[in-house]
Amino acid sequence: MRLLRIRLTDFRGVADRELTFAERGVTLVEGPNESGKSSTIEAFGLLLDELDSSKKEAVRAVKPRHRDAGPEVEAEFRVGGHHLVYRKRWLLRSLTELRVLAPAPETLTGREAHERVVAILSQATDYDLFKALRVLQDKPFDVDRIATSTSLRAALDAAAGGAGPSDRAEDTLVERVEKEVARYYTPKHQQPTGEYRAALDAYAAAVREADELSEALARVESDAERHSEVFARLGRLQQRLAKDRGEHEKLRENAAIVETLRRRREEATALVERAERDAELAASAREARQTLVLTVGDHATDLKKLRADIEAQAEVRAKAEARRNGVLAMHQEADEAHRLALRRLQEADADHRWQRDAHELERIKADREAVAEADRDVAAAQAEQAATEIDDRLVDRIEAADRAVRDARTAIEVTAATVRIERLGEGEVTVSGAAVAGGVSVPAARAEQADTATAVAAAGSADGESADGAEGLGGAQSTVAAVAGTAGHGAAVGGVGSIGFVAPGAARTTVPSTEPVVRRITDPLVIEAAGVLRITLAPGASERELRAKLDLAEADLADLCRQAGVRDLASARVRLQRHSDARTSLRAAETARDRLSKDPSALADEQARLETRIADHLDRRDPGTLPPVDRHEAETVAEHRRAESEEAAAHLDLAAAALRTAAVEAGELAAAAENLRGRADHLAAEHEAARARLAQARAVADDDAIESRDGDAAKALATAVQDRAAHDAAYREAAPEQVDWLLTNARGVLTRTEAEIAEARGELQRLAGRLETVGDDLADRRREAEARRDVADRERRAVTARAEAARLLQETLLRRRAEATEAYQGPFKEQVERFGRLVFGPSFGVTVDGDLRVSHRTLHGRTDPYPELSTGAREAVAMCVRLACAALVGPEGGVPVLIDDALGAADPDRRRTLGALLSHAGSAGGVAGADSTDGTATPGAQIVVFTCDPDRYSSVGSAQVRSLVQNGDRENSPSE
Numbered sequence: 001m002r003l004l005r006i007r008l009t010d011f012r013g014v015a016d017r018e019l020t021f022a023e024r025g026v027t028l029v030e031g032p033n034e035s036g037k038s039s040t041i042e043a044f045g046l047l048l049d050e051l052d053s054s055k056k057e058a059v060r061a062v063k064p065r066h067r068d069a070g071p072e073v074e075a076e077f078r079v080g081g082h083h084l085v086y087r088k089r090w091l092l093r094s095l096t097e098l099r100v101l102a103p104a105p106e107t108l109t110g111r112e113a114h115e116r117v118v119a120i121l122s123q124a125t126d127y128d129l130f131k132a133l134r135v136l137q138d139k140p141f142d143v144d145r146i147a148t149s150t151s152l153r154a155a156l157d158a159a160a161g162g163a164g165p166s167d168r169a170e171d172t173l174v175e176r177v178e179k180e181v182a183r184y185y186t187p188k189h190q191q192p193t194g195e196y197r198a199a200l201d202a203y204a205a206a207v208r209e210a211d212e213l214s215e216a217l218a219r220v221e222s223d224a225e226r227h228s229e230v231f232a233r234l235g236r237l238q239q240r241l242a243k244d245r246g247e248h249e250k251l252r253e254n255a256a257i258v259e260t261l262r263r264r265r266e267e268a269t270a271l272v273e274r275a276e277r278d279a280e281l282a283a284s285a286r287e288a289r290q291t292l293v294l295t296v297g298d299h300a301t302d303l304k305k306l307r308a309d310i311e312a313q314a315e316v317r318a319k320a321e322a323r324r325n326g327v328l329a330m331h332q333e334a335d336e337a338h339r340l341a342l343r344r345l346q347e348a349d350a351d352h353r354w355q356r357d358a359h360e361l362e363r364i365k366a367d368r369e370a371v372a373e374a375d376r377d378v379a380a381a382q383a384e385q386a387a388t389e390i391d392d393r394l395v396d397r398i399e400a401a402d403r404a405v406r407d408a409r410t411a412i413e414v415t416a417a418t419v420r421i422e423r424l425g426e427g428e429v430t431v432s433g434a435a436v437a438g439g440v441s442v443p444a445a446r447a448e449q450a451d452t453a454t455a456v457a458a459a460g461s462a463d464g465e466s467a468d469g470a471e472g473l474g475g476a477q478s479t480v481a482a483v484a485g486t487a488g489h490g491a492a493v494g495g496v497g498s499i500g501f502v503a504p505g506a507a508r509t510t511v512p513s514t515e516p517v518v519r520r521i522t523d524p525l526v527i528e529a530a531g532v533l534r535i536t537l538a539p540g541a542s543e544r545e546l547r548a549k550l551d552l553a554e555a556d557l558a559d560l561c562r563q564a565g566v567r568d569l570a571s572a573r574v575r576l577q578r579h580s581d582a583r584t585s586l587r588a589a590e591t592a593r594d595r596l597s598k599d600p601s602a603l604a605d606e607q608a609r610l611e612t613r614i615a616d617h618l619d620r621r622d623p624g625t626l627p628p629v630d631r632h633e634a635e636t637v638a639e640h641r642r643a644e645s646e647e648a649a650a651h652l653d654l655a656a657a658a659l660r661t662a663a664v665e666a667g668e669l670a671a672a673a674e675n676l677r678g679r680a681d682h683l684a685a686e687h688e689a690a691r692a693r694l695a696q697a698r699a700v701a702d703d704d705a706i707e708s709r710d711g712d713a714a715k716a717l718a719t720a721v722q723d724r725a726a727h728d729a730a731y732r733e734a735a736p737e738q739v740d741w742l743l744t745n746a747r748g749v750l751t752r753t754e755a756e757i758a759e760a761r762g763e764l765q766r767l768a769g770r771l772e773t774v775g776d777d778l779a780d781r782r783r784e785a786e787a788r789r790d791v792a793d794r795e796r797r798a799v800t801a802r803a804e805a806a807r808l809l810q811e812t813l814l815r816r817r818a819e820a821t822e823a824y825q826g827p828f829k830e831q832v833e834r835f836g837r838l839v840f841g842p843s844f845g846v847t848v849d850g851d852l853r854v855s856h857r858t859l860h861g862r863t864d865p866y867p868e869l870s871t872g873a874r875e876a877v878a879m880c881v882r883l884a885c886a887a888l889v890g891p892e893g894g895v896p897v898l899i900d901d902a903l904g905a906a907d908p909d910r911r912r913t914l915g916a917l918l919s920h921a922g923s924a925g926g927v928a929g930a931d932s933t934d935g936t937a938t939p940g941a942q943i944v945v946f947t948c949d950p951d952r953y954s955s956v957g958s959a960q961v962r963s964l965v966q967n968g969d970r971e972n973s974p975s976e
Helices: 037-049 108-126 126-133 150-159 168-182 193-386 390-416 444-462 475-493 541-564 567-598 600-622 631-700 704-735 736-773 776-838 873-894 908-922
Strands: 001-009 016-022 025-030 071-078 082-089 095-102 105-107 419-423 428-433 498-501 507-511 517-521 526-529 533-539 847-849 853-859 862-865 897-901 942-947 961-963
Touching: 001 037, 001 105, 001 533, 001 942, 037 071, 037 082, 037 897, 037 942, 071 108, 071 853, 082 108, 095 108, 095 908, 105 108, 108 419, 168 776, 193 600, 193 631, 193 704, 193 776, 390 541, 390 567, 507 961, 541 567, 776 873, 776 908, 873 897, 873 908
Parallel strands: 025 942, 025 961, 428 498, 897 942
Antiparallel strands: 001 016, 001 071, 071 082, 082 095, 095 105, 419 517, 428 507, 498 526, 526 533, 847 853, 853 862
């Protein structure tokens, strides 16, 4: 599957946005938070999975909140041999539309379009692998459920040489066995089902039927015996009922006698209660008359004493009022002094703040200058870093090219033939080395090396080599020696002036008479004696090949130096060192700037605020008052004024306390006087009211009549109490409680006997009815049920045998397939480790379990469980596993790898290696890790990365970038 384009309309906060993706390689989608990156992945999943009629929570969640519109998604993708454009709209005016562009044009809509896409995906791609390789935001990044991927199993089987369990014939056999097992057991809990469940249920039903008929026959026999027992018991209960009714009637007569005595006792009690009330009323009237007489006398005495207290309290109150007026004058003087001291303190504090602000202003100016200096240092370091920018990997390539040039020169110097020129006569002999060979310029450094080699060779000859050349030299050397000898002889006879090597731009060397000159033949040489002879010496075929390699190595070195903008390897190393020093200087400058932790704008605002405050103070200050000379004097004056203010405040507090005390005393005396007057008025009113009540009561009845009525009521109460005692004694002698509970018990016995008789009659009716409903063929029915039970048992045993055989066959096949699974774990482990070594280094290794999950990681000889690794390490390993799966499956069964905001826990070095790995996995020929068997490169995987932090993926060299705008803008983002 290759995702080419996706368009979102009214999807959450995205109004209308279209994104295109590179068909192969890495597509980097950059955008801030809430710009719709995660929504793009979610939209593609909903497009493939959900019908347009779906009302699931996942569909309702993507409806725009501030618009009445239905979310819509359109995607263009290739899968298998099909090129599809697929569009859906949910919730409002639902729509499904499919356009097939290849292999044959076709248009489908509705449910038919959805089912066609599902069929194409099922046939042409591994949708489970697509879900497993996605990295979703806020979801675990561990890779799971890849062992069930059919395309991955096929790729692993091919990588393992066909040893894995991907043979369709084996899968068909396993599926057939699984279907056979599914006839008898449920897939999840392995419980009996289908034919097996029916056989078990039939056997259980037959057993229940036989058991129920046996129990029914036993119940019939038991009911017959119970009927006889209940009939006999009914006769006994009827005899006991007649006896119980006689005892109950006798006890009712005794209860009537007791009730008569109880009523007489209650009447006597009522007479006593009326006499008690009359006696209480008479006594209360006598006590009230006595109390009223005493109250009138007490009120007259209290009123006289209270009037004397009022006169004494008036004198004390006048003295307290005089003291309060004196203290009030003292408080007013202290308040004026305190106000003056506060005003002086405020002026001194204002001067002190002015001096302090001036000092703070100087400090802020110094801080702003320091921050500006730090910014200048950072800018200079950044400029130096930009000016010396160079790729360290390019420097490594220059070193390798320089090493190749040196190796080629060494090979030429070791294998090239040597010419030895010896001067035999008096004539001058010169040697010229060619500066041009094959149209390619020879650097001066190589000529110097050749000269050095010549000098070494000459020294070797002087130490004992033959003048005609050492043994083992090529024919060219021998020929040169011979020619040189001939030339020397001709010079001696014919008087030739000189002999030398002539070439355009050659450097001539005079051959001394004391020692020969030795040169290696790495370029064509021309030896010429002016007017006598010319000899051309050319290197052999092997020397030409070595020279061609040297020229190619030098051309590569020159090209790399031009790319880096340097002259040679030394310049590249110097520039790389300068770039490293610039980075170090930049970090130091940034650290120094950060250490200041000063915001320039905040410092500027603070400076402006202080200058404004200082100007405002100078405008408000009294020009007639001398200002303090410095901050120390201002602080001293302020402290002095503060002490004066505190002293004045203390005096004011003392005066206020004295005033409060005097006011409280005066108030208390005034309240006491008011209280006394109120008590006197209230007491006088009560006295007059009591006298009036006493006169009114005596007008109704005098004091002697009240005393006489009280005595008569006491005598009537005594007579009523004696009558009540006599009736109470008669009632107790009749034993009312015993009569009551005996009657109650007799009533209960009679009720119980009647209930038992009714119960016995009902049970007789039930037993008779049950015996009548039972047929005569109950025993025959039981024998037939037992026969059916035996047949069901035989059928159950047969089905059980078939079910257990099917499950045994399944377990055997699964065990054999698990053994075969180990054969294709090797290619998967190898691919993960190959990618992992690009990230973690050459010591990286993993342990893979049967479900193709990484269980342990090995690094630097140490093996740790995968769950115990750090978050960043687990994230990196999971990324290697995903890319390994994409690499193994390849383009035929491959799926896009979607990554949403990963690598958040990786450090900068790890992000750099992971970025290189993503670029490697997405490039042509880099997915599978090697070229295909036919010599063609394996096409790259499609990798789509969504991120809000572009710097996190800046090391992905081959990425194609797409940019998104903020969701709130609701604009169409560019597709490119």
